[in-house]
Amino acid sequence: MVLRSCICLFCSILVLTSCSSSPEKAKVEKAKAEEITFASNLDTVVIAQMQFQPALLTVHKGDTVVFVNKGIVNHDVTERVNKAWTSGELPVGTSWKFVPAKSSDYFCSIHVVMKGKIIVE
């Protein structure tokens, strides 16, 4: 009985110690956080000064791209060749997210001289 109590106490101490300060545990948690970040990788294109910045963006398949309109007028983001996808009109200060399935040239269909490209690797 005394032996059982001692074993339980030892185990409790071991658990408490490992929870509070184990470097291995910390490593595991960090790895998980990186994995989550990688799984939901977010690339940003800022729309400002009548440009897509960056105009050329390379992403991994499955990455999310967010377009943020920091300009002074409304814009949109539209696939160039046959308008396969579009954000619709993006008012000033708003953003739009999407996961590109393949590489695309795109433009602002409101201001047709504004162009960009996404390369999906």
Added chain:
Amino acid sequence: MSTFKTFIAGIPSIIACSMLLSLTAFAQEKPKLSDPEVASVAVVANQIDIAYAEIAKEKAKDKNVLHFAETMSNDHKAIIAQAAALAKKLGVTPKDNAVSQQLLSNAEKTKTALRSKSGKAFDKAYIDNEVAYHKAVIAAVETLLIPETENAELKQLLQNVVPALKAHLAHAEMVQKEFK
């Protein structure tokens, strides 16, 4: 008769040139403008392009000209809204002045010339005028309005508008190529 027709056909270009020359002259002469006067010139310049766009929305036939006019109307209204919000914040009331008056006077002549056209001739006259007008306004904003402005926020707004004006010019020049 053909000389008369040629003369009539050239009127929008003549007016656009006179607009360009008068704005360029202001940019070169650099009249002293207070911030309320700069605000007035900026608002008037936007209002004029909205007025041209409204005529185009009624008369244009070409889809690219119509699309351009729609964009001009929406963008210049958005810029005026931002200028108005800033003026309110700063407690500045736009003040009428010689530059604003000259712009409005020239714009009336241009609007009359545009209204006298129809069909493809209108589309060409409108887009030619937009190219000339945006060139003139860009020069005036960069060499007259921005240097004359004292308030940092008003100056920043004018600086932010320049890329939009340049994109409008590039867009207009792209559409203009259809008519050459």
